[in-house]
Amino acid sequence: MSDATFTEPNPAMPRRSDFPKGFVFGAATAAYQIEGHGFGGAGPCHWDSFAATGRNVAGNEDGARACEHYLRWAEDLDLIRDAGLDAYRFSTSWARVMPDGVTVNPEGLDFYDRLVDGMIERGLTPYLTLYHWDLPSALADKGGWANRETAEAFAEYAAVVMDRIGDRVARTATINEPWCVSWLSHYEGHHAPGLRDIRATARSMHHIQLAHGLALARLRAAGHRNLGIVLNFSEILPAGPGEEAAVDLSDAISNRWFIESVARGTYPQVVLDGLGGHMPQGWEADMPTIAAPLDWLGVNYYTRAIVSHDKGAAWPATRAHEGPLPKTQMGWEIYPQGLRNLLVRMARDYVGDLPIVVTENGMAWDDHVQDGQVADAVRRNYIAAHLGAARQAIAEGANLQGFFYWSLLDNYEWAFGYARRFGLVHVDFDTMKRTPKASYHALKAAVSR
Numbered sequence: 001m002s003d004a005t006f007t008e009p010n011p012a013m014p015r016r017s018d019f020p021k022g023f024v025f026g027a028a029t030a031a032y033q034i035e036g037h038g039f040g041g042a043g044p045c046h047w048d049s050f051a052a053t054g055r056n057v058a059g060n061e062d063g064a065r066a067c068e069h070y071l072r073w074a075e076d077l078d079l080i081r082d083a084g085l086d087a088y089r090f091s092t093s094w095a096r097v098m099p100d101g102v103t104v105n106p107e108g109l110d111f112y113d114r115l116v117d118g119m120i121e122r123g124l125t126p127y128l129t130l131y132h133w134d135l136p137s138a139l140a141d142k143g144g145w146a147n148r149e150t151a152e153a154f155a156e157y158a159a160v161v162m163d164r165i166g167d168r169v170a171r172t173a174t175i176n177e178p179w180c181v182s183w184l185s186h187y188e189g190h191h192a193p194g195l196r197d198i199r200a201t202a203r204s205m206h207h208i209q210l211a212h213g214l215a216l217a218r219l220r221a222a223g224h225r226n227l228g229i230v231l232n233f234s235e236i237l238p239a240g241p242g243e244e245a246a247v248d249l250s251d252a253i254s255n256r257w258f259i260e261s262v263a264r265g266t267y268p269q270v271v272l273d274g275l276g277g278h279m280p281q282g283w284e285a286d287m288p289t290i291a292a293p294l295d296w297l298g299v300n301y302y303t304r305a306i307v308s309h310d311k312g313a314a315w316p317a318t319r320a321h322e323g324p325l326p327k328t329q330m331g332w333e334i335y336p337q338g339l340r341n342l343l344v345r346m347a348r349d350y351v352g353d354l355p356i357v358v359t360e361n362g363m364a365w366d367d368h369v370q371d372g373q374v375a376d377a378v379r380r381n382y383i384a385a386h387l388g389a390a391r392q393a394i395a396e397g398a399n400l401q402g403f404f405y406w407s408l409l410d411n412y413e414w415a416f417g418y419a420r421r422f423g424l425v426h427v428d429f430d431t432m433k434r435t436p437k438a439s440y441h442a443l444k445a446a447v448s449r
């Protein structure tokens with residue numbers, strides 16, 4: 001298989017039998033994006049206040065209703081089972097389980113208990129993510145991820161959730177996409193809490209990794225197994241000749257900070273140099289905690305980035321360029337070989353034979369229901385090409401054990417509100433009607449036994 005395969009207009013869809021025995025096919029979601037944060041006694045979280053602040057989110061939309069998954073979870077689990085998928089990656093909401101960040105809401109824990117039992121009844125394997133961005137407002141008020149205490153509180157929350165459902169989940173990830181939690185939210189201001197502050201950035205970049213490490217230690221001590229973290233990666237490419245330093249720095253900020261710290265216990269010096277005196281005092285002592293052994297690594301992959309040095313700009317003085325490839329509704333280039341490259345790189349440079357799971361890969365498109373159907377051939381092709389890239393990574397030695405499409409449902413796409421559709425299943429946000437798209441049926445045909 002060559003790179004050419006990935007750019008064919010209509011790539012062949014790999015089938016279950018093309019993957020190693022036991023390979024897990026699934027779909028992924030996250031609590032705030034689908035549940036409806038207004039139901040079930042969830043407390044306010046920093047996404048509620050970010051969304052309530054003008055100009056942060058398209059249409060000022062929030063997750064109060066979302067896909068009403070809190071009410072319609074059984075129908076949604078049926079959709080996963082009926083697609084022939086093996087597993088469901090979901091997240092628990094910290095603000096639902098602990099509305100004030102500390103006190104347990106029994107209704108919240110009961111919901112996840114029912115949800116996990118519902119998966120098992122349907123033969124679906126539960127994959128849990130403990131933090132997919134719904135930080136309780138009470139903790140945001142005390143500085144959120146810029147405050148070390150949030151990392152400590154996270155370990156407590158992780159223990160409470162796992163004490164209730166940890167006996168039935170197959171794999172648990174502590175944090176989803178720490179780059180988004182820290183850099184995207186504290187330096188670029190695109191996500192809650194919407195800061196543009198280098199000091200808060202430095203602190204959140206360390207504390208989110210520490211939260212992972214503290215939770216890992218706590219869960220191990222309680223006897224839990226199959227613990228990991230989900231990192232998002234982009235392949236970084238130069239906009240032209242002579243841009244090696246810009247590529248190196250962008251790669252260090254987006255990719256290496258997170259994988260290097262969990263795999264080796266170090267942060268890239270080129271980022272430490274830029275963050276200067278803003279790192280929290282004594283951070284070095286936390287590195288062994290952050291680098292405690294993992295049982296698996298989750299990889300989220302969507303696209304590549306093309307960068308150059310931005311002359312005269314403040315650190316990091318890099319700038320992103322629009323690439324020439326076809327793009328999704330997010331404006332992200334479709335670049336499947338980046339997935340192959342990253343998986344091979346992770347195995348070769350960082351995690352060796354550790355199990356890797358593609359925990360998110362998918363695309364947004366302006367889908368519409370016509371005559372009860374959604375004709376999303378572009379998504380079918382996207383999935384086919386990325387599954388092809390995953391196969392190639394396996395052939396080149398990556399111990400890839402699963403692939404989760406993002407997302408099961410059209411949902412709340414953060415700062416874009418409900419205006420970006422990633423789902424295998426279309427959601428009408430007025431009626432909440434679910435309509436499986438053509439890509440759902442194509443994936444079903446590929447993975448059905």
Ligand code: IFM
Nearest residue numbers: 030033177300360406413
């Ligand atoms: O919707 C998000 C998800 O919450 C985290 N990973 C990327 C997805 C698409 O932007």
